[in-house]
Amino acid sequence: MPTTRRAALSTLAAGLLPGAPKATAFALIGDRYHNSDYIRTALARNITGGTGVTIDFCDETRNLTAETLKGYKMLIVHRDGMIWPDGYPDEGTNAGWVSTSKPKLISDPPVPETRPKPAFWIKPEQGKAVRKFVEDGGCAFLLHNVTHVGLTDPDFRHVLGGAYAGHPPIRTFKVKVTNPNHPITRGIRDFIVTDEQHYMDYDKDPKNIFLESVNEQGLRHQHDGKDRGVSAPAGWAFDYGKGRVCYLSPGHLLHVHNNPEYIKLQHNAVRWLMRQS
Secondary structure, eight states: OOHHHHHHHTTTTGGGSTTOOOOSEEEEEOBTTBOHHHHHHHHIIIIIHHHOOOEEEEOOGGGOSHHHHTTOSEEEEESOSEEOTTOOSSSTTTOHHHHHHOOOOOOSSOOOOOOOOOEEOOOHHHHHHHHHHHHTTOEEEEEGGGGGGGGTOHHHHHHHTEEEOOOOSSEEEEEEESOTTSGGGTTOOOEEEEEOOOOEEEOSOGGGEEEEEEOTTOOOOEETTEEOOSEEEEEEEEEETTEEEEEEOOOSSHHHHTOHHHHHHHHHHHHHHTTOO
16 A cells, blocks of 8 residues: 555545554544544644553544454544534534635535435444443543433443533633542643533533533533533543543643643553553
8 A cells, every 4th residue: 555545544444444553452433523533633732742641533434343443452432412414504514614605605506405314323223332341451431522422322421421411502611630649630620611512411420520620600501401610521531340440521622632731641541541650
């Protein structure tokens, strides 16, 4: 295979090719609201550049299978639970300039009117594959909007430890270290970001939580008729069978992935998951 072609595949799940060597981690990334490229760029720099853990990236949800996970040591998921089988309803996600300038969109012949709707992608066999992967000694590094996947599959939710409970519009909040004695928070100080402050229903032991997001302006979050308050868990980790799980909630904006404290936090998380600390 030509060198340039192989180099390109190295960032697009080259490990899925028959006979190809696998990286340390398989990462399922990207969705309508979270461009694959910014996630791949950030995680490749932060994780591979900072810890040496190599990553095969993929944005095709059907590739999350038991067969795919064989040979990997880590699963990374940074995407939500939706796909759009009939296409997106508008240009607002993939072409931000359209949302800003609102030009008249012209097509000749006319584009048929459609009303596409999202669908949940995870299948029961995929949730079971993730659960077995971690129970058997793999590790799962789960980020930001992945709690949305926890809404629709009990096995995936059991591994993750929670499920999405919405988020307010992008706003500024503090990420506070609530357990400075955990290896993942070692050397980490509180930091401030402008991002989606994600809320969730957390299922596991509260002692596993080591980070909290807090809106210090007192702005609250309402979801499903409930007042969720000004704060939410922002990071947790626990042993799961023979493996380990870590979840971190920041990550909607590239600016957040560039935050020095968040980069250190990701480094610590990967080392803890890989039992290097």
